[in-house]
Amino acid sequence: MFRPLLSLTISLGLASIVRSAPPWNAQPFSPPSYPLAVRSPYLSAWLPQGSGLALNEVWPEFWGGGVVGWAGFVRVDTTTYSFLGLPAVPGATFAKAVQKSAKFTATQSVFVLQAGPVDLTVTFLSPVEPKDLLKQSLPFSYLSVVAASRDGASHNVAVYTDISAEWVSGDNALRANWTTTTDSGILTHQTRLVNPTVYGEVRDRIQHGSSYYSTAKTANTTFQTGADTVVRANFVSSGALPNTEDKESRAINDRWPVFAFAQKLGAVTSTPSAPVVFTVGHVRDPIIQYIVKGNTLQDRLPYFLTRYATAAQIIADFLPDYTKALGRANAMDAQVRTDALKISEDYAAIVDLSVRQTFGSIELSVSRSSNGAINATDILVFMKEISSNGNMNTVDVIFPAWPAFLYFNPELGRYLLEVLFRYQESGLYPNKWAIHDIGASYPKALGHNDGGDEPMPVEESGNMLIMALSYTRKTGNRYIIDTYGRLLDQWNQFLIEDSLIPNNQLSTDDFAGPLANQTNLAIKGIIGIKAMAEVAGLLGNAGEAANYSSIAASYVTQWETLSASKTQPHRTLGYNSDSSWGLTYNLYSDKLLKFNLFPQRIYDQQTAWYATVAREFGVPLDTRHEWTKTDWEIWTAAIASTKEVRDLFISSVRKYAANGLNRQPFGDWYETPSGRVNGFRARPVVGGHLALLDL
Template sequence: MKSVSFFLLSLFVPIFLHAQSVKNSLRAPAYPLITLDPNMSAWSYSDELYESSPRHWSDKKLPLLGVLKVDNEYYRFLGTEEMELLSMLPNGEDKPWEAKYLTKDPVGDWTAISYDDQSWQQGKGAFGTFENEPHSKTNWTNAKIWVRRTLDLKEDLSNSSILLEFSHDDDAEIFINGIQVVKTGGTGKNKRVKLNDAVLKTLKPGKNVIAAYCFNGGANGFLDVGLLKERTDQALFPKTAKQISADVQPMQTHYVFQCGDVELKITFTAPLFLDDLVLLSRPVNYLSYEISSSKPRTVELYLEASPNWALHLPTQASSSSTFQKNGITYLKTGSVAQKILERKGDHVRNDWGYFYMASDAKNIQAKVESGEVQKLAFRTNIQVKGKAKGKFAIGYDDVFAIQYFGENLRPYWNKDGKSSIEQQFELAFKDYDLLMKKVADFDRNFMLQYQRYGKSYAELCALAYRQSIAAHKLVQAPNGDLLWLSKENDSNGSIGTVDITYPSAPLYLYYNPELAKAMMNFIFYYSESGKWKKPFPAHDIGTYPVANGQTYGGDMPVEEGGNMLILTYAIAKVEGNADYAAKHWSVLKTWADYLVEKGLDPENQLCTDDFAGHFAHNANLSIKAIMGIASFGYLAEMQGKKDLANTYLSKAKEMAKEWEKMANDGDHYRLTFDKPGTWSQKYNMVWDNLFDMQIFDPKIREKEIQYYLTKQNRYGLPLDSRETYTKTDWILWTASMAEDQATFERFVNPVHQFMNETVNRVPMSDWVFTDKPERRGFKARSVVGAYFIKMLEEKIKSKN
């Protein structure tokens, strides 16, 4: 009866699509603006769009300025006027610098300007291990290094505002003219410290010295230093518009402003339809505007961007231009170096390829301002008679997107090399009216449909949609496989991580199972090609965007084996056949057999919650192994392999009974089998319920859910008994195991409250504290695709 009710309801939803629009009331931690791929996304970190410059999720600023002139008054509605720092002494990101260095303890005051360093070695910065630090110019593999970098100043800087920019791995001490400026532990990239008056007074014309020490306590070492100078330009647009509202929909972010007596609506649109792969991969977003006035008038709209959009660091050399082609006016910028696919890692951005802004307006003026800091700007006069509408397009051509086992791959939209970025912009403008209607319909339908599981759920999913998609890149492998490659944003930069795929998958299983396969094809290939020889799946296939093989330091045998088997069965359930599993049957059986041997009581190893460290006898990880074995059994059953199915299903049920005995702790089940008085979220059991696998006694889930309700804090259910932090993706899975809507919402509402109140203004975090509105770590990750587990449940159960 439940599936019939859903079917009837779904018939009536479209009737209201054009009559209703559901506003998202969530104050987003960060508002998505441009969402193309992991290295090309921009977010507003403030409540008002004009309070701050858009930022990449790595926190690097992407200056984008919007101003509307009304009756000789300028109203800034987008971004701030960035007084970009000037590079006085470049670091080693692009340009090597000369220095003296030593790898044994120096004698005397080695930080002083007058120190005699003639006996030191001569080298080029930055200094680091070549193997893991691609921007190292001198290979440093010792435990310690001392470096002296000399600068010959032509001017007195004592009255200037100067910043030291530095990178270090690990502990570092940095001195300028003998005065300590930095003493820090750990690691950091492109950190900045403003120099105090005492240091500034020493920066006189002539010889000056930056002296730095770094200790390499682990596998990697890195040291880089430079100086930046703040500009003192006066702001041209100090007056702001009045923001009336902000609204995040799945594919759009809407803003409304008042500029004097004129209303301005601004919309950022990413037409990310998961069932249209060509459109999904098109590297173009829209910035649309609608201006309303009670009287006829001429207004002027100004939009300005910075070359930062095509750089990793603003100090890198760039080249910008403007041109026209087939009725479209372009602004284009990119790095001078164009080191294709050379920069890899976590908190990095593309510094190859080209950023574009484009307009099809006839009266548009395009300009590139040179000088100390480049600006790319559009200016247009608009005749307003009631309402006037228009648009800009923003895009990026990364030329080559991914290196895949030694071969450079183009992005999917140009997989055969026969398209061009200009053709993509032409299509974007041609399709604009149709796409905007489709997007509006999708957003309305989405919010109405998802609201059936509560307003909080709908609003969280609306914010999660673009975030998860933008953490992936779509390419085609040389063998024709579709590859939907995630970047492990803000956690280590891995590409194609299996335990990132696992939580992310519900979104793609729900909208397009071909993308779910594309998140797994490369792992199957890695094992089946013989490149990965272990009897369980790899953790990843590299460090984004270089996918030449696993780079993560440790394996997760039970974790990744369970993930791949469960998701392969999930694809079969969504598609109604096991064809995909049949293609990979041999390796699936190898993984299933490994879980049979090692899965019930896992040895000391990592699971997907690797931040919690290694530990043995993990009860939730054991569930994953059992679910993986059961998945293999059901896949065998779908192919008519009855004897094989009975063998693995019987084994899974036998292990489930043993699990209950080992994990039982009275009114709940333990975190680890050997530690009474502990507990954890058993989110891996969600599949038993979702697929009606009947492996575990349903009373286990019921008991756990009731126990969890006694452990909730203001901002959600902790991950387990060890800490107050949680993972929001797993909370949504735990919530989906509840038997009724009210209980589901009791788990979801605190997550919504956290996102609404968090003090960390970054793209949604999935690792947060439950007793305070602060993130523990992570942001902008694809794993928020996990939030769609409830919709996947609806889809699966409607088929039964």
Template sequence: MHLPYAYAYILLFALSSLVNGQFLPSAAPIVTRSPYLNAWVDLTGSKPNSWPKFWSTNRTLGWGGFIRVNGNDTYEWTGAAMEDPALKFTARSRQAAVLNNLIVTPTRTIFILRAGPIQFNVTYLSPIEPDDIVLQSFPFSYVFLDAVSADNQAHSVQVYSDLSGEWLSFADAVKIQWDTTLGPIIAHSAQLSTPKSLQEVTNMASDGTLYHATNAGNGVTWETGGHYAIRGWFLSQGSVNNTKNPDFRNINDNYPIFGYAHDLGSVTSTPVSVVWAVGLARNPVIRQTSGSDTLDLLPYWTTKYSSPLDGIQAFLADAPKAKERASALDAKIQKDAMKISSNYNDLVSLAARQTFASVETAVGPSDSIYMFMKDIGTSQRVNPVETLYAAFPAFLYINSTWGRYLLEPLLQYETSTQYTASYASPDIGSFFPIAAGQPNPSSLRSIDDSSAMLIMAWAQARFSGDQTLLNRYYSTFQKWADSIISSNPLNTAGAQTADGLDGQNDMSNLAIKGIIGIRAMAEISHTVGKGDDASKYQNQASSWVSSWLASASSGDHLLSTNSTSSSWSLMYNLYPDKLLGMKLVSQEIYDKQDRFYTTRTLSGDKYGLAYDSNAINVVKSHWTMLTAATTTDIGARDYFVKMVHDKATDSNNFATFPSTYSSVDGKLITGLASPAQGAAFGLLTLNLESKLAGLSGNTGGSPDTGSKSNVGAIAGGIVGGLAGLVLIVLGFFFFLRKRKARDYHEGESKPATFFARFGRDQPHPDDPLVDYHVEPMPLPSGYQSQQGRVSYSNSNSSSGQLLQLAPLRLHNADQSAAFQAPPLPRKTDRIATSSLEDVARYNSNRDVLPLPTSPSVGGTSSDASQLRHEVESLRREMEEMRSRTMYEPPPEYT
């Protein structure tokens, strides 16, 4: 049996894409742990040695990083200090380290680098700790550097890292002071000489203390002082001088830096690892007003650690386990995301970094937990409802209980004597970190904000099983629901939306959000045992949705404004109908809207569709991704994902993954590093398990996630005329798999030999990886496998391939028991023992298959849609087989 030539060509193209893809965002997150510890690297030039930037992109954050090889050759892995001709040092050569690859995961950014004969990784780990709120609240990141000889020869290696005072203020002409604490760890600290509590200037905190720390040990030296002297000394000598500079001064006065040098000794085929901790601590973190009380709230980590130094010591001691937890979380998220596409996996990874970096976690009265989100990139507001609504899928997926911590500060304020409005407030403060409330919010956004709060409260309870908010604030929720009813979402003349669509009449997207909000109130009432209320709100929602469909549905799509037949919108507010299994809107309407999206995509701009026909050329990536979660058409869904991915990788515009930009040229409008990108998790939330039955009685996954809409289904999107193609493809693979064993062992160069690698069979008994329960991967060019180890057989120093490594030995670890490295994992631990080989495996699993955005010459819109489905079905079949047998988590350091 043979595939038709056209299909075979598409299939081979898809397979080649699996190994050639690479995600290179225009801005790579490196340290992303809070609104104020938020650093990115400009990769539009595809080089690692540039100065990091604050998320706003208009503030340089001084970070010098060097690696010195064989005493004379110097390479730069971060910063651009060696481009400064005033930096004097004796060396045979100075150059940037070669960036061979980049990996971005939900918790890590990994630079795969080459410094002459040394292969090394720099891994920036910003933890996400779903199971430990203390660790989640600790505003520190790890930086790991591990190195190995790439030519099997021994080489003398020293590495260096420093931070400057630029991390402390947007202004340069401000005085700072610093200190160094010695002990089991070495910790540099710096702060403004005159800090201003709970204030910020140009989005940077005026009360933060910067920390740069590492483990003490032989070969570790440290120094504080002027940048030229310290960097030049290291580059010439391979060490620094263990001295404190007492000359406190302005940030730009011979730029004070706080640095470390690590002598790795003779580096051979045994990897050597170094770890640093980078943090920005503030205490207090939020000033909260509720009623007549105003409290300065402490960071939640203070419930465990008496000082930042105590926390740093525990943080560094926990580094090996933190890497294991990060690897496990990354693997879970990416495995789920890869069931959709590699483009989607990239977006989820990037979105996670900036969503959770927007939050400060504080301890309230009786050790209660509150989370405060800054509206990064759009405004300075505290817990902005529209941004919470967009970001909420990320919190539901990671830990749905966290949704309560975000909503309760709003609810606590709105039930206080200070707040008298009958509808929800749009936020609890205009200027982070001061949560002073909004005592007189405009009523124009009352439908939008009240509906969003009701939807989020029910979603948090449904997926966590935690009814605390429903019971505690029921009367407030009821007041808001009655306010929506009195405002009548079917008649929204003069109302405003969170999008800024003002002055539009009868906005159907806003109307359906109001209707879903009322249905969410019915669910809340049912859950707390208020049966009469539940019936009242359920009947109201059902009545209204019929009227909404009658006025909002045109011949082939849903209108944006009911009075304008040519209007249209991305109906992202249908997402909670899908998420919460309400089924207010029939599948027939979803199908009609999907066909409309498919038609629109054929004439869409480079960076996607505008979110509304009344907002010409304005893309909102968060609403695009929520819309993708409403579609049952795989082609339309993947178009939305691809267009947002195109913006994330836009090499023409350096931007920290903005939420709002031009559909034509990608130019920034607003939303740099916005937490609203948490909307990317919308597709993943459709399969969350419900913990409360609600009115539907369903406690499994979303009841509307059958074969047609299930985001985890691999080939379920193929319909109609593609049934025959499915049979052909499946028959082809069954035929090849029957021949797999014979062709594999005969070593024949046949298609069956290639495709057999994607099968489910167990590894050969002699396979050294058998204890890991994975199948052997084809090695990159220039590598050979011998007794389970991979060796490099090409001395070409420019090669970017990676080596199989023996277990890492932690360099310069403290000798006390508290700082000993953990036992090395056994094979039965099923933990990767080679970070670099895992990177190679990961890189082989990329998929950048482009989707057609226009029909073939002479074809129709229907033809193009069908072709998109065919290509998608083939690609998804390959991804399913890869995810079953070939998926490997990102690098693991042992």
């Protein structure tokens, strides 16, 4: 598969390195990478951007890099144009459609390209259906193509798309095989590895399961499987495919097998055609290996098995549901945008870019009962710590993402936490504080029976208490506190010991290294203690509630003295370090839970200080480095005392996201002087960008 090198021009601006805007209309801006099919950690295809790459100027890529071949052509009368991917067809002649616009919403990326006298509207819809667990569990996404004449005349139009075997592995030297199903009202290409490895990963790509590419079977639909250059040449030259299959199993990079469909739309006028709809998916069973009480391993199944026994049954419902799915998506997009626009246009754009990325990190699972039947009530949700290390259900990744779950459906958040609560309640985990994660490498949730997980004792204990209470408050459901009240109080006892003056330890910003006496970390621990006070009260333990509340209030008073800089008007990064400072984003939980533990003068002082230390692309995380995090900037914006400083943080994140310097899925860690991303990509922590919506 031919993959040309990209040539990106850099121009020097007065204040920073910037790149020119793309030559098409980009709304609300041109992001580092457009989400195309983003539904799970393994069904995750993106369009890299940089300073602006059209839909037909670059191959779609997996979130971690590496091509996932996805090509598209349209034939208009006697001329063929490419509109998706970078297909090379030796010996065949075709033109390139010209991109006119691109936009993203919370659920969709929409591109309009001009193919001679016809406009194509190409829509990538990755449904986000958080209140419908069945629909949310389906690892499938849509591509639709609509054509319309630009010149008032009628034109004969045919549309072609294909995917490659690259969708089933991170190692293109591995052998794959494939089949095509043609005996129903739907055409489906299924691709799998010849020698799969259950629960195995290569370059963050799962090594078992199958990819599926489908479209409706009509009299005008044709198909073909085979070498990329052969299959594509057939459509480029004739506008149709021969309905043949290449059944030779081989390595993915051996003549690059692709799986294609073509559909003749017939005469297209200025009235837009009905959409040609394709679905792409990746299905595997089982999906998660999970440690359970008794130190045994349980195979967790995809939630959709509660309704569908096979992928074919999913596709039979999913494909014809496109129109209704689009309607639901449009309604959700509109609601999210309406809510976010109450803050600002910049904020709405950031939220829109964050939604699919957040939900593309999770998978919904169920188990089997002892008799082998599927237990539809045993629901657990698993999250991959995408790009940073691949851990599972990392507490300090769920925590920054938590605002999205509170906003869309807190029950999904409960199912994420239940994974952690069950394991620690089992007695297998030896530490007295909350665990960091449930497994070092997705999708193996093997726990840490040796207690050797990355130690963030105050961080994770505070996080769990805050999330448990916020869930209980939001839903009125007492399940967490009634079931795990003893465990919550165990973590609270640790916080009482170590929160006010935290020992030398890591916080969630572990890339900055450990630090003793962290001002911001102490905030989290103190709020965690106050959260346990309310939990104790709900559980009928009035004495404990009063005691914990008194401790939290006392700690705040002492904290205010310990954290004050004696030389400048701000809180320090660590006690007794007067010149140091950092974002005190953990105060957000004080506002979220409406405790008002910390006096307003602290918020006012910090707000005023941030305005004095802002850089070109935002406010640094702390004085150790000039980098920052988008999630913590938005959390800090949410608690800023003035609209001006709130908008400073928001506009800085938007400016970074739109600066044209980066071409990977939205990264949350970047340099404030230059706007350069720092390595993280596609992480679910961007769910924290919804923080203002939960206040």
